[in-house]
Amino acid sequence: MTAATRTALRASIGSFTFHGENRPALGSAALSVTPGALTAVLGGSGSGKSTLGKLLAGWLRAGHSGEFRGSLELDGTRLEFQGAPDDPRLNPAEWSRRVAYVPQDAAAMLSTVRATVAEELAFGLENRATPRAAMLRAVERTAARVGLSGLLDRDPATLSGGELRRLAVGCAVIAEPDILILDEPLASLDGAGAAQIEALIRGLCGAGTGVVLLSQAADRLAGEATHWTVLVGGVVTAEGTPAQLAGSAELERSGVLVPVVGGRGGEPDTGDRETGVLEGGAQKTGAQKDGVAAPGPGAGTHGAVAPVMAGLELNGVSFCYGGDSRRRVGPQPVLVLQNVNLTVRPGEIVAVTGANGTGKSTLLRHFNGLLRPAAGEVRVCGRNITGVPVGTVAASVGLLFQHPRDQLFERTVLRETLFGLRELFGKAGAEGKARAALAAVGLSAAAETVHPAELPSSQQRLLALATVLAREPAVLALDEPTVGLDRTGLEHLGRAVKAAAARGTAVVMVTHDLAYARATAHRILQLDAGNLREI
Amino acid sequence: MTRTHHLHPFTALTAAVGAAVVTTAAASWPLSAAVAVAAAILAVRGGVAGRVLSAAAVILVPLCLSLLVLHGLFFPEGHTVLAEWGPARVTAEGLEFALELGTRTTACVLVFLLFSFTVSVPDLLSALAARRIPPQFGFVLASTLTLLPAVAGRLDRIRQAQEARGMVVRGGLLSRMGTLRLQMVPLVLALMDDAGSRAQALDARGFGNAGPRTSYRDVADSTAQRRFRAAALVLTAAAVVARLVVSWPAGVTR
Known part of the structure; x- marks a missing residue:
């Protein structure tokens, strides 16, 4: 393969500034992509990775989306941009056929107007007037490549997170691009889902596609890259091979998550990704530093001396989504929870893991009554919550949702945190609680001036966490709190969870990140086929 | 059926x-x-x-x-x-x-x-496209038909998040209006954001192309x-x- 020796895409960025902003989102940055090679761009939250990816792929266009100074060179053709009106104009469709991009939110890639996976895959080919026979072949070939052959007739809206991401990648690679840019392709996938995407990426590289990985974790996948570029505040601060950069001061400063590599060789249940801040090395969580979260069954100090009233109790809870055949696939309503018993004592941290789609979020929604059990009962601080409105239960149960964006609706970060606090602590107390919660997640500086929608997604998650912490609930339920957090974010999360437990809060966190669960929780439970079991 | x-x-x-x-x-x-x-x-x-x-x-x-x-x-x-x-x-x-x-x-x-x-909306869209009706027209038609369920689903998620933070939804009209006001801001922001990134994705997938198209679906x-x-x-x-x-x-x- 002669192609492997030349550079397919070379970008040299002087600056890129969004219209209406005065600070450039990207400063000096350069990137070269070689066919058949995996290149990783690593950076913490808000470092400009997505902006870089979208700029390279023509999703953000010079003049159209912002002012771009620099050059893009594809296969020897060089385009120079001066931020002037007579700059070359990219045709997004033509450019994306060569340089494809898959966004972090895979659903954003889909047309939403196609009824089946096969038609969604074909959408880009239809728009390019590909003859139907060729289209049928391409859909079949691509589906096999991304592992969707069995799902071609499914409605895209019913796919799981991992399937959705494979579909988005399929939509990008069906046009056989030379370069594929993947933005956090493993975010929120369970072990099996992540392994499939990793295998897919290896396959694409093997077939000669140059793959660019945008990631805030120097994880196993990033470790396979031939080249790393470290991005901080839109500027490249370091580049080199993984061997050169691993453990470097630049990587440390960037806020990129560095899991312990190869530290879990002996454990049988691997396959789960390690994005957590792990045992050993310099990056312990706050909880570990202070020696509190000694992993192991039961929090020794509680319950043994005197019987303490449980913070949260589930007795024989069963649940199934009613026969709403339009939204659920599958022939019969499946029992998501089956006779689940769970007791969480004050001060105890319990982690619940399980594959995507096993009902972990469903379980959490029972804690405050957003979902009501078909059988069994839920007790919060000893009180049965049957028939109690969610808003009332919320005084004792704080729930952090998987998608923090749905949770934020106020004009400033401080007002957001203050929402509903006055009813709990009075006018005088509320502001103090809000500011303390913001300080705990490292958002004090943003309190008065920043609109929640302007925060990068990881800080939105931390803000949503602060809104829950400020209420000082007796039970804290966290749904995938680690997703999208860089190292600083994870440290804030770890400290906040530990502090809440120390105050006597019963904490339940749902996470697919087994390593993080091990490092933080007293007990780990696995949800599988509707049952909880200790692991 | x-x-x-x-x-x-x-x-x-x-x-x-x-x-x-x-x-x-x-x-x-x-x-x-x-x-x-x-x-x-x-x-x-x-x-x-x-x-x-x-x-x-x-x-x-x-x-x-x-x-x-x-x-x-x-x-x-x-x-x-x-x-x-x-x-x-x-x-x-x-x-x-x-x-x-x-x-x-x-x-x-x-x-x-x-x-x-x-x-069948997909059949209708495909048939329209085959008659050289601009696909943007079909997209608007299909989006209109799918918009309402999408908005309802998102509103539901926002309401749940707000209830989880202590908002008690009561039966009264004033209370309902108050909660609706709180839900509108995140709803509109989310829909606008969706629309923005969707437009970039559609462009990248050639939706804005002039010229002929083919159809995968065979009606x-x-x-x-x-x-x-x-x-x-x-x-x-x-x-x-x-x-x-x-x-x-x-x-x-x-």
Whole structure:
């Protein structure tokens, strides 16, 4: 393969500034992509990775989306941009056929107007007037490549997170691009889902596609890259091979998550990704530093001396989504929870893991009554919550949702945190609680001036966490709190969870990140086929 | 259900338009009633009777009641007075006119609801694209049909998040309005953000391309259906012409 020796895409960025902003989102940055090679761009939250990816792929266009100074060179053709009106104009469709991009939110890639996976895959080919026979072949070939052959007739809206991401990648690679840019392709996938995407990426590289990985974790996948570029505040601060950069001061400063590599060789249940801040090395969580979260069954100090009233109790809870055949696939309503018993004592941290789609979020929604059990009962601080409105239960149960964006609706970060606090602590107390919660997640500086929608997604998650912490609930339920957090974010999360437990809060966190669960929780439970079991 | 899927979307559309136009042109309440009953039977057989009839009730009950009050009680041309209370007169002509208008509207509403609840939107889009209708038109049509469920789903998620932070949703109107106000901001922000990134994705996938397109979906059509559509169009046109011819002199002399 002669192609492997030349550079397919070379970008040299002087600056890129969004219209209406005065600070450039990207400063000096350069990137070269070689066919058949995996290149990783690593950076913490808000470092400009997505902006870089979208700029390279023509999703953000010079003049159209912002002012771009620099050059893009594809296969020897060089385009120079001066931020002037007579700059070359990219045709997004033509450019994306060569340089494809898959966004972090895979659903954003889909047309939403196609009824089946096969038609969604074909959408880009239809728009390019590909003859139907060729289209049928391409859909079949691509589906096999991304592992969707069995799902071609499914409605895209019913796919799981991992399937959705494979579909988005399929939509990008069906046009056989030379370069594929993947933005956090493993975010929120369970072990099996992540392994499939990793295998897919290896396959694409093997077939000669140059793959660019945008990631805030120097994880196993990033470790396979031939080249790393470290991005901080839109500027490249370091580049080199993984061997050169691993453990470097630049990587440390960037806020990129560095899991312990190869530290879990002996454990049988691997396959789960390690994005957590792990045992050993310099990056312990706050909880570990202070020696509190000694992993192991039961929090020794509680319950043994005197019987303490449980913070949260589930007795024989069963649940199934009613026969709403339009939204659920599958022939019969499946029992998501089956006779689940769970007791969480004050001060105890319990982690619940399980594959995507096993009902972990469903379980959490029972804690405050957003979902009501078909059988069994839920007790919060000893009180049965049957028939109690969610808003009332919320005084004792704080729930952090998987998608923090749905949770934020106020004009400033401080007002957001203050929402509903006055009813709990009075006018005088509320502001103090809000500011303390913001300080705990490292958002004090943003309190008065920043609109929640302007925060990068990881800080939105931390803000949503602060809104829950400020209420000082007796039970804290966290749904995938680690997703999208860089190292600083994870440290804030770890400290906040530990502090809440120390105050006597019963904490339940749902996470697919087994390593993080091990490092933080007293007990780990696995949800599988509707049952909880200790692991 | 399966039966309607064998119909080409244009066949169903032609039948619906034809039935509505012929019913309106004929202006005969027995025919209107027959068309309405036929649509209801088809809805039952298509398995969509519940949705069609409940949607129809929302539209038709207030409409028919107002027709009855308006024309049943106050019909200026009415001669045959059946009952009289002050200015209100119940006349046979008024009742007949209300019946006429009511059955005609009912027939049209039922026919179009039946069509929209049984047509396969992807088939319709694909058929439109094959007729060189700009795909953007089809996209807007499909988005409109899918927008409402999407918005409802998102509103639900936002409400849950707010309830989880202590917002108690009570039955009162003021309380509901208050909570709705809080939900609008994140809803609009989220929809705008979605639209922005969706536009970039659509552009990248060549949706903005000018020029010809192909269609992956194969919508089955048949000679019989094509003949039916041609016949239905001719019949519809004939009904309109006949109506014009019949009422023309009356229209002039009135």
